[in-house]
Amino acid sequence: xxxxxxxxxxxxxxxxxxxxxxxxxxxxxxxxxxxxxxxxxxxxxxxxxxxxxxxxxxxxxxxxxxxxxxxxxxxxxxxxxxxxxxxxxxxxxxxxxxxxxxxxxxxxxxxxxxxxxxxxxxxxxxxxxxxxxxxxxxxxxxxxxxxxxxxx
Numbered sequence: 658x659x660x661x662x663x664x665x666x667x668x669x670x671x672x673x674x675x676x677x678x679x680x681x682x683x684x685x686x687x688x689x690x691x692x693x694x695x696x697x698x699x700x701x702x703x704x705x706x707x708x709x710x711x712x713x714x715x716x717x718x719x720x721x722x723x724x725x726x727x728x729x730x731x732x733x734x735x736x737x738x739x740x741x742x743x744x745x746x747x748x749x750x751x752x753x754x755x756x757x758x759x760x761x762x763x764x765x766x767x768x769x770x771x772x773x774x775x776x777x778x779x780x781x782x783x784x785x786x787x788x789x790x791x792x793x794x795x796x797x798x799x800x801x802x803x804x805x806x807x808x809x
Contacts, residue, residue: 705745705756715771715785718801725787728795729762766791
């Protein structure tokens with residue numbers, strides 16, 4: 658009779674190859690994220706999420722617009738998930754932004770497009786547009802604010 662007792666190998670000795678492979682895969686994935694535009698996109702959404710003032714004035718102007726009130730009804734407040742579900746692009750060293758978010762009223766939904774510059778510690782809005790898609794019978798685009806930019 659053989660009474661040799663074998664000790665079980667440690668977890669690391671049993672799984673070091675798969676752990677090393679997983680670590681290499683994670684490094685490749687992280688290097689891809691930081692070398693691609695993905696890092697910039699995450700940064701843009703973070704800035705918009707942290708700056709609710711960016712959306713305050715456009716929403717006030719939209720709520721005051723008679724045509725929007727007739728078509729959509731009372732516009733509901735936006736929440737932080739609305740910003741994350743929209744589109745945000747910062748340019749010019751984070752001094753210019755273009756953003757699109759969904760707004761909801763009692764009678765329908767629309768997209769709010771904003772183009773703004775950060776000047777003198779405040780946002781200056783170049784364009785504010787509401788694109789109404791739902792209900793389809795009231796589909797239209799309403800210019801809330803439009804400033805002409807002349808290229809020299």
